[in-house]
Amino acid sequence: MVNSSVCSLRTRCLRFPHLPETPLFPPHRFSITGRSRRTPVTASAVSETYRKKETKQKVIVISGPTGAGKSRLALELAKRLNGEIVSADSVQVYQGLDVGSAKPSPNDRKEVKHHLLDILHPSKDYSVGQFFEDARQATRCILDNGRVPMVVGGTGLYLRWFIYGKPDVPKSSPGVKSEVYSELAELQKNEDWDAAVQLVVDAGDAEAPTLAVNDWYRLRRSLEIIKSSGSPPSAFRVPYDSFKEQGDSSDTNGFESSGVQISGDSMEDSELSDLPYDFICFFLSSQRLDLYKTIDQRCEDMLLERDGILSEARWLLKLGLHPNSNSATRAIGYRQAMEYLLRCQQHGEQSSAEEFYNFLSEFQKETRNFAKRQLTWFRNEHIYHWLDASKPQNAIIEFMDHAYHDRSGNLIVPEHLRMSRGISNRQEAAQLKSYRTKNRHFMKDEDCSHILEWVNQKD
The missing domain is CATH 1.10.20 (Histone, subunit A)
Known part of the structure; x- marks a missing residue:
């Protein structure tokens, strides 16, 4: 198992007693405006807000639903900005869970330093509170080393606490x-x-x-x-609630009108000035129908190789873990794969093609539903600027680079890069309702014969 390196030794950085040297990350801020309603502020208040903003260090945050391509884009942006990536993924923290979490490859980690990967055995639980401490400390280390922290992942609660802070809940004795x-x-x-x-x-x-x-x-x-x-x-107030109450409300259920852009600055800059860093936050997504197709194909790809997600799920079972029993085994893909393999065990290590296809269908459906929940969650996170992942990667990276270096405090997302926060029209809603998976690799019984042979092997 490859462990990410920690920050330089000249700074006091995070250490994990159960592992060798492990990784860390950084945070950042943002400012992009659109057509949001804003309450009037005085010139002196504006001046003070931007004075505070200029003194803060920047942290880039990139999120998006599973399958949106945020990891690949973040890698290229990190190369351009001399950045390091902090993973905000609740599954990538676990050793051995590589395929199902789409963990960056060893080559990717050589090109750009990654933090908070492979820091925990899958039998352990990892909490949002622990992520907050680890990610904030990693961010500090990255900044102290003169590099750009980029926090990348789709775990919404991790990112919310990372940006706004964690509740002041008492520690247990x-x-x-x-x-x-x-x-x-x-x-x-x-x-x-x-x-x-x-x-x-x-x-x-x-x-x-x-x-x-x-x-x-x-x-x-x-x-x-x-x-x-x-x-x-x-009973313990979450810091995010204070920011949310002061921000503009948005429609999270209906259709967006085509002329309205819900912008990342719907919270007042004066409120965001209370945050510890200048967070520059992006949410990368594509049209829901295209996203669903990508997810379905991605699930297939995770099953093609002998060392794919089924192999990782079998390893979890050999460790004595049960599906849905802790953080690692609750993860989408792993839970379904473990349940499928247990059913096979109950039938004498045998599986039919029908049973495999039922598992694949469940895996795909649960992953699509997870992406839908991610979209719903981030729709109300007004600090994010939504970008269309279907646009050329170079154009998106160019805009992010510009946003990072912008000093005006009035950066606007170009129309051609904007992504709608919701279902934009009834035609799209109807297409989603009638959506059916069309596999590329697994279509006939013989297409999964190698999987069935692997499953039927007795160790």
Whole structure:
């Protein structure tokens, strides 16, 4: 397993005791305007805002739905700007989960230094709070070394905390941690999720039923917070909420009118001046129909080779892990692959073509649904400037380069690079509703024969 290097030794950087030298990253800021409603501000306020902005160091943030091509674009931009990439991907942190997370190749990591890759064994959980600490520290190291930090990934909550800060939730003492573990251990062993949720509800967290099923880490954390503070997690205000309340609201469900561009500056610059860095944030996407086609093909590609996602899922099972039992095994693709292989085991290490195609279809559908959730999440993140991933990469990189070096504070996304934040018309909505997967590689029973042979091999 290749580990990313950490920042230079002259700075006090992040270290992981269970691994050799590991990586870090940086953050940045932005400013792009469009036709958003703005409240009047005085000349002195504007002057003070841009005085603060000029003194801040810049951090680039690039996000987008899975399959949008953000990693490849970020790599090329990093080469141009003398940058280093911090991964904001909740799966890429895990060792051995390379194919399913579309982890940068060893060659890519030689060309541009990457941080927060391969820092954790897949049996461990990784929290948004830990990401905040690791990514902020990595960012500081990158800036101290005179390079440009570029935080790249599609995990929305990671990026939200990274930009705006994390809630001031009390840390749990070792005694509280031990007490909570003891209370939930037997229920987890018996896989009695409903009873465990009810225990936490009775303790004071009415929102515990909204957690993802079998997310034992967050359930334990909720109980720890209650025992440490007497209040549920929802009682602790998230810094992002303060910024959101002051920003303009946008329509997240209906169609966008063709003449309206919801811009990254719908929050006041005076509010963003309170952030620790000058964050320059981009969201890269393409038309939903094209994105879905790309996702379906990408899922196929992950299954073509013998060392693809199925091989990685089999490795997870050999480690004694179960699907949906922790962060790594909940990841889309890995959970479906592990469940498919377990079904094969129950049938004497045998699989039919029909069973394989059912797995592939589920894998593709869940990945498309994940992309849809990402689009919904980032639609309300007004700090991002949406760019059309279908446009020539050089044009997008040129604009990002310009945005990074812009000093006017009034940078406008060109019309030809703008991406709509929602479904733009009823025709597109109808096409999405009638969308059906058309595979390129797996179409007939014989196309998956090599997969079935691999599955049927007894180790």
